[in-house]
Amino acid sequence: MAWPTIDRQSPVTDSDAPPLLSDEVKAKIRSFFERYETRRAALLPALHVVQESLGYISWRAMDEVATVLDIPASEVFDVVTFYTHYWTKPRGKKTIVVCRSITCELMGAGVLLEAFKRHLGVGEGETTPDGAYSLATEECLAQCDHAPCVLINEKKHGRVKPDDVPALLADPDNDKLEVPRSDLYDPVLGEDATTRPRGGERKG
Amino acid sequence: MGDYEPVLLRNVGVEGAATIGVYKKRGGYRALAKALKMTPDEVVEEVKAAALRGRGGAGFPAGVKWGFLPKDRDVTYLCVNGDESEPPTFSNRVLMENDPHQLIEGTIISAYATQSSIAYVYLRVEFHELFHILQRAIDEAYAAGYLGKNILGSGYDLECYIHRGAGAYICGEETGLIESIEGKRGWPRNKPPFPAVEGLFHKPTVVNNVETLCNVPHIIERGAGWFTGIGPPGSSGPKLFCVCGPVNRPGCYEGPMTITVRDLIYGDAYGQGMIGDRKVKAVLPGGISMGILTGDELDMKMDFADPAEYGLLGLGTAAAVVVSEDTDIRVVLRSIAQFFAHESCGQCTQCREGTSWMYKIARRIAAGEGGPGDLEVMYETAGNLGMMPGLSICGLSDGAAFPIRTLIEKFRGELEQHVREAPDEIEQRSPSTVRS
Ligand SMILES: Cc1cc2nc3c(=O)[nH]c(=O)nc-3n(C[C@H](O)[C@H](O)[C@H](O)COP(=O)(O)O)c2cc1C
Ligand code: SF4
Numbered sequence: 001m002a003w004p005t006i007d008r009q010s011p012v013t014d015s016d017a018p019p020l021l022s023d024e025v026k027a028k029i030r031s032f033f034e035r036y037e038t039r040r041a042a043l044l045p046a047l048h049v050v051q052e053s054l055g056y057i058s059w060r061a062m063d064e065v066a067t068v069l070d071i072p073a074s075e076v077f078d079v080v081t082f083y084t085h086y087w088t089k090p091r092g093k094k095t096i097v098v099c100r101s102i103t104c105e106l107m108g109a110g111v112l113l114e115a116f117k118r119h120l121g122v123g124e125g126e127t128t129p130d131g132a133y134s135l136a137t138e139e140c141l142a143q144c145d146h147a148p149c150v151l152i153n154e155k156k157h158g159r160v161k162p163d164d165v166p167a168l169l170a171d172p173d174n175d176k177l178e179v180p181r182s183d184l185y186d187p188v189l190g191e192d193a194t195t196r197p198r199g200g201e202r203k204g
Numbered sequence: 205m206g207d208y209e210p211v212l213l214r215n216v217g218v219e220g221a222a223t224i225g226v227y228k229k230r231g232g233y234r235a236l237a238k239a240l241k242m243t244p245d246e247v248v249e250e251v252k253a254a255a256l257r258g259r260g261g262a263g264f265p266a267g268v269k270w271g272f273l274p275k276d277r278d279v280t281y282l283c284v285n286g287d288e289s290e291p292p293t294f295s296n297r298v299l300m301e302n303d304p305h306q307l308i309e310g311t312i313i314s315a316y317a318t319q320s321s322i323a324y325v326y327l328r329v330e331f332h333e334l335f336h337i338l339q340r341a342i343d344e345a346y347a348a349g350y351l352g353k354n355i356l357g358s359g360y361d362l363e364c365y366i367h368r369g370a371g372a373y374i375c376g377e378e379t380g381l382i383e384s385i386e387g388k389r390g391w392p393r394n395k396p397p398f399p400a401v402e403g404l405f406h407k408p409t410v411v412n413n414v415e416t417l418c419n420v421p422h423i424i425e426r427g428a429g430w431f432t433g434i435g436p437p438g439s440s441g442p443k444l445f446c447v448c449g450p451v452n453r454p455g456c457y458e459g460p461m462t463i464t465v466r467d468l469i470y471g472d473a474y475g476q477g478m479i480g481d482r483k484v485k486a487v488l489p490g491g492i493s494m495g496i497l498t499g500d501e502l503d504m505k506m507d508f509a510d511p512a513e514y515g516l517l518g519l520g521t522a523a524a525v526v527v528s529e530d531t532d533i534r535v536v537l538r539s540i541a542q543f544f545a546h547e548s549c550g551q552c553t554q555c556r557e558g559t560s561w562m563y564k565i566a567r568r569i570a571a572g573e574g575g576p577g578d579l580e581v582m583y584e585t586a587g588n589l590g591m592m593p594g595l596s597i598c599g600l601s602d603g604a605a606f607p608i609r610t611l612i613e614k615f616r617g618e619l620e621q622h623v624r625e626a627p628d629e630i631e632q633r634s635p636s637t638v639r640s
């Protein structure tokens with residue numbers, strides 16, 4: 001899934017901002033309730049939907065999720081900060097994750113990571129100035145038979161060599177999945193998905 | 205070994221095998237129809253008789269676990285453990301990506317046997333493509349009447365939901381997984397109570413691994429006797445093995461638990477030898493948590509009993525990463541230590557502190573800055589970390605301790621030499637020198 005916009009200007013703390021979650025997002029979150037005995041159990045799915053919709057999980061968004069689930073905001077914060085897949089600041093349109101665990105390391109992930117840094121001009125955990133890419137590392141992605149491996153948003157790439165990096169970065173479809181999608185966890189972007197303010201962008 | 209007929213992987217590489225039509229054409233969902241004509245207890249008894257041991261790492265017999273459920277329960281949950289985050293393990297991914305209906309069929313039969321009303325499939329979030337494949341297969345199974353109300357007219361109802369994780373190895377631990385479904389951080393629970401008595405939402409719960417459940421339809425269809433006829437006693441049934449690193453044919457392969465580590469690396473049906481005929485320096489044969497073998501210990505059998513003879517914790521996930529002679533052993537030490545320092549959930553003091561100190565020391569040694577006593581501190585820390593001395597809530601700390609202890613024991617000479625006389629940093633090798 002693409003994380004559509006980047007906003008590095010607005011403050012991370014946005015609790016006094018206008019409401020962020022659209023009615024569609026809230027309805028999507030509520031649609032998970034029937035699956036579990038407690039509302040709280042819908043928290044991980046809810047956060048996935050929020051992150052896909054907003055590009056990240058802001059403080060304001062955590063607050064609003066807490067209201068929908070009827071749990072304290074501190075518990076939402078607790079969960080968001082525990083799991084590495086949730087982020088509280090905007091990222092680039094695409095996130096590149098390089099596996100750093102043992103098989104990939106043995107097969108050259110260290111050199112590969114350096115190549116990504118060089119071509120993107122950013123370090124680990126950073127985003128390119130144009131907001132196109134963020135770079136991250138993760139532990140084993142369970143594709144060690146294709147080491148060294150990389151994820152670009154949802155799409156996996158295996159046996160990536162440093163020489164492959166420029167072509168990979170230039171490919172506009174480097175994050176497109178080839179399988180039919182299920183929209184169960186997909187973002188709710190509304191009709192004007194391309195223009196709607198997102199990710200903490202403020203109006204008036 | 206070449207004439208072994210795959211069971212679990214029989215549909216891998218078959219065109220359209222992930223769709224219900226092809227799966228059924230190849231014999232799928234026959235076992236479900238058969239199971240629904242048996243009583244739930246009869247299904248449990250058949251799985252017990254097969255002595256199917258859990259494939260998730262601990263090797264606990266599935267039928268026995270199901271038998272722990274209290275008799276007078278109202279609600280039961282089944283959790284399918286598809287968190288698969290142990291380096292270098294990818295067999296669950298291969299099963300679910302290529303043959304999702306096999307897992308769904310195994311899940312329905314196991315849910316029926318345990319009289320579960322909901323099955324949650326816990327998937328690590330990085331399985332994006334797989335999520336879409338599996339969700340589509342679940343939708344197909346609903347449409348075909350294999351899930352939902354009154355399955356195949358049997359009166360049995362089952363809902364099946366995917367619950368996606370969010371990037372935490374510890375959610376593969378069964379009680380961490382349960383907490384994560386409940387919408388909490390994946391902090392493992394103290395046991396007892398075991399999940400069978402008090403699990404998800406405080407209800408009796410069974411947690412089983414993906415590969416474990418994929419075996420169930422075959423046991424029902426062909427019988428426990430067929431299952432116990434494969435492999436040695438105590439390690440029966442078909443088994444998936446992963447092999448990766450600098451081998452000619454990295455991949456996930458199926459065989460009986462009679463094969464050795466050597467077969468896995470060199471066998472024609474498996475890894476087909478080392479790239480460039482390099483020598484094996486070390487192997488981590490059960491995932492990284494179980495411990496390490498030297499290149500002289502390749503006769504270890506990939507079964508539930510033999511790993512202990514080599515000082516290992518167990519068979520683990522039966523996934524082997526091979527380290528070649530030209531790799532500095534400090535790379536392996538640092539990688540293992542980094543993984544556990546990152547993945548410790550932080551609840552138990554000695555696991556949180558111990559794993560992060562071991563990583564700091566391993567990093568120092570790898571940077572050529574190891575000092576006298578560093579190995580001893582690490583070795584001692586590894587000895588005081590785990591459940592074995594009774595100090596921690598879950599098994600992660602033993603998994604952190606075993607590879608480091610066995611690595612220091614088996615490669616002490618090389619490590620000491622680095623610490624003593626070679627204050628050099630590890631050079632980064634280009635992957636092009638590793639695989640052409
Ligand atoms: C730290 C840790 C991580 C684990 N990760 C997994 C995992 O990713 N997948 C899995 O099936 N079991 C994992 N397990 C084992 C589970 O706790 C549990 O034993 C298993 O899911 C039971 O299923 P089985 O009996 O079918 O093997 C892990 C255990 C520990 C201690
Ligand atoms: S042993 Fe480690 S991972 Fe397990 S509960 Fe304790 S701190 Fe968490």
Ligand code: FES
Nearest residue numbers: 099104140141144
């Ligand atoms: S070690 Fe990189 S995918 Fe497993």
